Amino acid sequence: MASDGMSLTNHDHQIRVGILTVSDSCFRNLADDRSGFNLKDLVHDPSLLGGIVSAYKIVPDERDFIKETLVDWCDEKELNLILTTGGTGFAPRDVTPEATREVIEREAPGMALAMLMGSLNVTPLGMLSRPVCGIRGKTLIINLPGSKKGSQECFQFILPALPHAIDLLRDAIVKVKEVHNALEDLPSPPPPLSPPPVTSPHKQTEDKGIQCEEEEEEKKDSGVASTEDSGSSHITAAAIAAKSVFHPTHAVVMAKGGQPLTCFVPPTTLPSHFTCSCGDQIPDAIISRGVQVLPRDTASLSTTPSESPRAQQSRLSTASCPTPKASRREFRAHLDEVITLESRYSTLDQVQSRCGSKENILRSSHSAVDITKVAQRHRMSPFPLTSMDKAFITVLEMTPVLGTEIINYRDGMGRVLAQDVYAKDNLPPFPASVKDGYAVRAADGPGDRFLIGESQAGEQPTRTVMPGQVMRVTTGAPIPCGADAVVQVEDTELLQESEDGTEELEVRILVQARPGQDIRPIGHDLKRGECVLAKGTHMGPSEIGLLATVGITEVEVHKFPVVAVMSTGNELLNPEDDLHPGKIRDSNRSTLLATIQEHGYPTINLGIVGDNPDDLLNALNEGISHADVIITSGGVSMGEKDYLKQVLDIDLHAQIHFGRVFMKPGLPTTFATLDLDGARKLIFALPGNFSYRDTGVTLLEAMPMSDSEASRLPVSPPPRRTSKWLAFFPMDSSLVFAGLSLGDGNRMHCGKNASRQRQCDTLGNVLLKNLGSWHLCGC
Known part of the structure; x- marks a missing residue:
């Protein structure tokens, strides 16, 4: 500058x-x-x-x-x-x-x-x-x-x-x-090119391009190229150059066997070198920034200083179809788009981040990943190593807080309250007897007393206890008016009964009662307006019982994330299938689904997906459409069939936050996010190896349930000495680990929370024995 x-x-x-x-x-x-x-x-x-x-x-x-x-x-x-x-x-x-x-x-x-x-x-x-x-x-x-x-x-x-x-x-x-x-x-920019009229002598071909009629193929190329594809309308000459004080820069689109095209682009728009990998579709990111595509000869003429803008507009508007010598279909088929810009600086992310809208992405069933150039694949991973602490914090930082929903209290098992719950009545709502016995006046002291009736649970007594009188009560029954204590039946003697033995007429009180003895006063257990369950409470059987007690039948809880799981690999079979040469049964998906379901999260089984980009893209789109979190197993290492990261980057334009984590096993563990229609999707791509899978699940602190930033990050990163964890999910304000961690000496540790671990005597082999060790541990 x-x-x-x-x-x-x-x-x-x-x-x-x-x-x-x-x-x-x-x-x-x-x-x-x-x-x-x-x-x-x-x-x-x-x-x-x-x-x-x-x-x-x-x-x-x-x-x-x-x-x-x-x-x-x-x-x-x-x-x-x-x-x-x-x-x-x-x-x-x-x-x-x-x-x-x-x-x-x-x-x-x-x-x-x-x-x-x-x-x-x-x-x-x-x-x-x-x-x-x-x-x-x-x-x-x-x-x-x-x-x-x-x-x-x-x-x-x-x-x-x-x-x-x-x-x-x-x-x-x-x-x-x-x-x-x-x-x-500053010279005025070239004028905009109007879209072709409805009667344009162009026809749309199967490859979504625009091809001139056969009689136009032989005409001289003297006009401006207009291109149409599935992701955009005609490329117009929007005068982006006029938006800055910099002169437009030429960008050359080179094609094998075809005539090069020139783009007019301001140097602040595109990077110095940009390779388009969108197949037939010219990136929307370029089109939306007003790229003007012209044949080279027309481009050079359009910038002639001696020609006025009005003359340029006249010449461009009368230009005929600019189809090169080779047909447009051949031109597109051999397009090797390499755009070179003579810019001073670039905004690489602007162009590389998007090649079409997210809506188009999710409707696409064909991947843009090139699987033909095996020899040109990376020999070293392009992703830097990320520490476990940083990976942990990154997942938490990028995790959105889900909304809330109202559910019936009977469906509350395992859910997390999003609001405080208050008692709407006193409990008990009346003075209640703690024991079976007699409601007495404490001032009367010991002595003989006449009975005036009984008070049973579920009934309200209508008579008042006067001096020298008592009333028989059962546990939980209301205390009658006039009485202020209860004497248990063991501290009395029967003096007189009715002739048929159905009624007690007179009893002797053997002890001195204290006022309030064996009586639960109004609101003794819960007072009206008292908070009975705090926001963030993880609900179990006792909490559901308490809700029933206070008459709260609907509660607001945090939504559970829906988790979709899939395994990738051409070698995988379902557990019920017979083995064939070169095949193995898929256990990762079953283990992951069971682990997630154990903590109450709803799951979607996406099945087994083959090692090809189209199938991976379709499966990921299915998961993204219906789930909040997508967990994949396999396809993230350096193999020639490991396409998952490329599909995430090139097809879905997901942001890959890390592609390698400093832990062993589990190095290729990947975490990405995709923002779609106002919702953020989390994607955990785990290696396919048995122990790799267990290691990668470490990072599945999938969805914090709180709605404030402070409680959203309630824990610190796990201890550095631990090199392997398995499956932890938030159960309340703390973090509960469910699984194993390899500490010193290849010994399994069972982490119960973020602050302490205890050693398990079960030794786990790094490979196949991990699954059995996990089961036998019992911690």
């Missing part, structure tokens, strides 16, 4: 930047501030902003903390630019935009609009961002998303205008004039 006159290279005039990370988890050191550190690098990069970070801070999602920091940096430190990251979404604690509005004096809606438009070109979920950009004094404040990828993309969307905006705020007259003069001298 220095050559363009927009970067301030003199240290005294460098752009002074403050980076403010707004995150509860980062503030409490429960997560690393990856976005903030990445923004530091982007700010320092001399090919980008070339600024200096003069202030950096992490604050919680609290409006007052955010406002205090912004005001201090604007008024006291007098920074030129403040970049906030985090707190711009729809979550209840996302208040960064509101805090920013209370601080700024003037809004800069164009920058917020540029970020929203750029984000929407990447994902439809971009519309869920609520960035605010504005000015306080001479400081520009910009809200960026909280994710590393989102904040980097949005920073790059507005980067072309940042230096000039800051020059305007600093009243740098010389630099402002230089930019304004450059804008005046």
Whole structure:
């Protein structure tokens, strides 16, 4: 950017930047501030902003903390630019935009609009961002998303205008004039190309391309190429170049045996080198950014300085079908798209992250993974090693909190309460007898007493006990008026009964009773309005009984994640099948399903999937459509048939957070996420080996049940000495491990919680004996 006159290279005039990370988890050191550190690098990069970070801070999602920091940096430190990251979404604690509005004096809606438009070109979920950009004094404040990828993309969307905006705020007259003069001298971009009329002499072929009629094949190529495919309409010449002060750059699309095409692209849009791997479909990420595809000869003519834009428009509008000598079908069949750009810097993620909308992805049944070039596969994994601690934190950080639902209390076994439960009545609702005996007046003391009737459980006595009288009571029966104590039947003698023996007429009280003796007063067990079950309680039989006691028949609980499980491998058979040469029975899927069901989670059995990208894509789409968590077994290592990671990346555009974990066995364990229609899907891809499977399940802390950030991350990473765990799921505010861990000496340990382990005498072989050892352990 220095050559363009927009970067301030003199240290005294460098752009002074403050980076403010707004995150509860980062503030409490429960997560690393990856976005903030990445923004530091982007700010320092001399090919980008070339600024200096003069202030950096992490604050919680609290409006007052955010406002205090912004005001201090604007008024006291007098920074030129403040970049906030985090707190711009729809979550209840996302208040960064509101805090920013209370601080700024003037809004800069164009920058917020540029970020929203750029984000929407990447994902439809971009519309869920609520960035605010504005000015306080001479400081520009910009809200960026909280994710590393989102904040980097949005920073790059507005980067072309940042230096000039800051020059305007600093009243740098010389630099402002230089930019304004450059804008005046900038040639107008080529005019937009209108889509072909309905009567266009083109027909759509089976490969979704556009082919001229046979009589047009022999005509001279003198027009502008328009291309149509399944993922987009005609590529138009949107004047992206006019959106920045940079001249458009030529991008050449090379094809075997075909005529090269040239694209006009601003250098801020595409990377220096970009290889398209979308088959026949030109990536939407390029189309949406206004790429103009022209034959090379037309492209060179369109940029002739001596030709006016009006003349260009006239010539382009009269151009005939630009089909090369080779047919369009042949051209597409041999397309080896290599786009080379002469740009200064790039936003690689913008283009590589998306080749079509997620909706199109889920409807697709054919994978774009190339399985033919076996010799060109990776010899070393492209994924860096991730520590167990970091992997654990990453899973927790990327895990969404599911919503809640109302269920009948009878269906509450294993569920987690999402609200406090309060007693709506006193228990007992009346003074009740603790024992079988006689309701007496304590002041009467020992002596002979006449009976005036009885009080039984379930009935309300109507008579009042007077001095010298008692009333017979049963356990749980209401205490009659006038009585204030109960004397058990063992401390009395019968003096007189009716002639037929059906009634007691007179008894002798042998002991001195105390007021309140053997009586449960009103509300003794539970008082009206008292919290009987706290939010976050894991419900078992006693909790369900308590709900029945207080008459609460419907409760709000956290939704359980639906977990889909599949095994991959051409060698696998179902357990009921007979073995054939080269085949083995699939046990991983059964073990995983049983483990998950043991903890009450609903499951979906996706079956066995063959080692080919199409089948993997279809199975993953099925799981993504119906489940919150997808667990796969096999296909994640370095074998030539291990396509799973490629399908996740190329076809589903899932974000792979780690592809190797520093543990043995289980090195290729993979974790990815996919945001779809406002919901985040978690994908755990585990190795297929017996013990690898057990190891990989370590990371299945699948869905925290709490709705606050503090209780969402209730545990610390497990002990470093443990090299293998198996299957832990959240049962309440703590973490329960269900399974085994290999400690020193290849000895199995059974982890019962995150803070302690006890050693099991069962020795587990790293391979086949693991399954039996797990069963025999009994811990």
